Amino acid sequence: MAYKWHRPKAQKSRDDLTLKPGSMSWPRGLFALAICVLLIAGFPGFNSDSTASTPDPAPPPTESPSFLSKQMSLSQTLLALARAPQPARLWTNYVGDEACLACHQDKVNSYHRTAHHLTSSWPTKDSIHGSFSPDSNILKTRNPNLFFEMQSNEDGFFQTAVLNNSAGEVRSHTERFGVVVGSGRKGQTYLYWHHDQLYDRDELFELPVSYWVERGIWMNSPGLVEFPDGTANFTRPATQRCLECHTTAFKWLEPAGSRFNQFNKTDLVLGITCEKCHGPGGEHIARYRSTTPPTSSAMAAIINPARLSRDRQMDVCALCHAGIGNELVPALSFKPGDVLSNDLELAMPGPDTHVDVHGNQVQLLERSRCFQSSPTMTCVTCHDVHVPQRDIKAMAARCLTCHRIESCGTFPKLGHVIDDQCVFCHMPLQKTANVLAGANGKRFQPSVRNHQIAIYPEIHLP
Numbered sequence: 001m002a003y004k005w006h007r008p009k010a011q012k013s014r015d016d017l018t019l020k021p022g023s024m025s026w027p028r029g030l031f032a033l034a035i036c037v038l039l040i041a042g043f044p045g046f047n048s049d050s051t052a053s054t055p056d057p058a059p060p061p062t063e064s065p066s067f068l069s070k071q072m073s074l075s076q077t078l079l080a081l082a083r084a085p086q087p088a089r090l091w092t093n094y095v096g097d098e099a100c101l102a103c104h105q106d107k108v109n110s111y112h113r114t115a116h117h118l119t120s121s122w123p124t125k126d127s128i129h130g131s132f133s134p135d136s137n138i139l140k141t142r143n144p145n146l147f148f149e150m151q152s153n154e155d156g157f158f159q160t161a162v163l164n165n166s167a168g169e170v171r172s173h174t175e176r177f178g179v180v181v182g183s184g185r186k187g188q189t190y191l192y193w194h195h196d197q198l199y200d201r202d203e204l205f206e207l208p209v210s211y212w213v214e215r216g217i218w219m220n221s222p223g224l225v226e227f228p229d230g231t232a233n234f235t236r237p238a239t240q241r242c243l244e245c246h247t248t249a250f251k252w253l254e255p256a257g258s259r260f261n262q263f264n265k266t267d268l269v270l271g272i273t274c275e276k277c278h279g280p281g282g283e284h285i286a287r288y289r290s291t292t293p294p295t296s297s298a299m300a301a302i303i304n305p306a307r308l309s310r311d312r313q314m315d316v317c318a319l320c321h322a323g324i325g326n327e328l329v330p331a332l333s334f335k336p337g338d339v340l341s342n343d344l345e346l347a348m349p350g351p352d353t354h355v356d357v358h359g360n361q362v363q364l365l366e367r368s369r370c371f372q373s374s375p376t377m378t379c380v381t382c383h384d385v386h387v388p389q390r391d392i393k394a395m396a397a398r399c400l401t402c403h404r405i406e407s408c409g410t411f412p413k414l415g416h417v418i419d420d421q422c423v424f425c426h427m428p429l430q431k432t433a434n435v436l437a438g439a440n441g442k443r444f445q446p447s448v449r450n451h452q453i454a455i456y457p458e459i460h461l462p
Contacts, residue, residue: 204262397420
């Protein structure tokens, strides 16, 4: 197939390839929201460690790209509406990282290089890791009549779905990159804005094509239900819970019509900033700039997670590293130091229940003998969130603060070659069933590091 350049125009979708977001019925839109909540764990920026691919066994695609068209009954919809949380509000006294630089420059600059901070950003040539060059900007699908083309020009960055139908007609649908999700260490997905003309509001949706850094390819966004290979789905909404973990703050607008993914663009604070873990810093800064600054940490009006109890420290991490959960209060209600269970109901699997390695790091760590035997161990026992950490061999030094290498069962045979291999053996990479994606007829399933520290007999050093 010869691919033709389709130059997009700014903020305009051309020939309607399929259903546009604004034309979804409100029960259909709410169902899409429910699907997003159930499967959002399927793609938090592709923060995995390796991938495997297998042929996609899905049935042959139809000629035309298709959108999800599942319906909810009226009673189900009304029940969901009754349970919908109230609108999230921006924090008061939020000041942003720039205000922290005056006193904490080194720490802020270092933190800004971490995956947490880079988990979302505005689209630029530097923040988008996928290539727009003519030799690598095409994603073929298992439908020979459908392909995606990624383009950039002076108006921005765009994804276009192009369909050549049996009548020889070429139809296309284009959307502009609006938000980049994922640090780019492993992969990225992308969101786009759709302006609802009727209610004069901006809605946020996920684009159907993501980028997998490890393989250097564009691929269908994860979720074999939402983004089956051979289709072009531009209707998956971004929800409050999505943004709660991939941004610092946002303003969600009360539903107008059928939409639950309406946000105020100007109030969106991308990336995880200092105040996500330390709480709003306005009062803290005001006190230190006053003529009588605090003389003790107790008067600092800022939260230092290291001084919280172990349970409250774990809650800070569990907000986004223990699954989606069931929201009991509006998004953004939780502040560091709060009891998370008052805000979010998380799954508490039994000791013999399988827990997927993706998105359940807290539950897996808490199953570990190391965690259960220590009164003080938390996530930050091993992780320094203020600096990038990528070297698993260096992480072994944390293990050896409690364990003697000579006590390892493999030491008599392998000796000190195992000194820096603790993580490799006792927190191995394992395939997740929560993140599945396809590209050109193949299915990709990443491997994620298991946070249950244990002895895995099947793991052997290479």
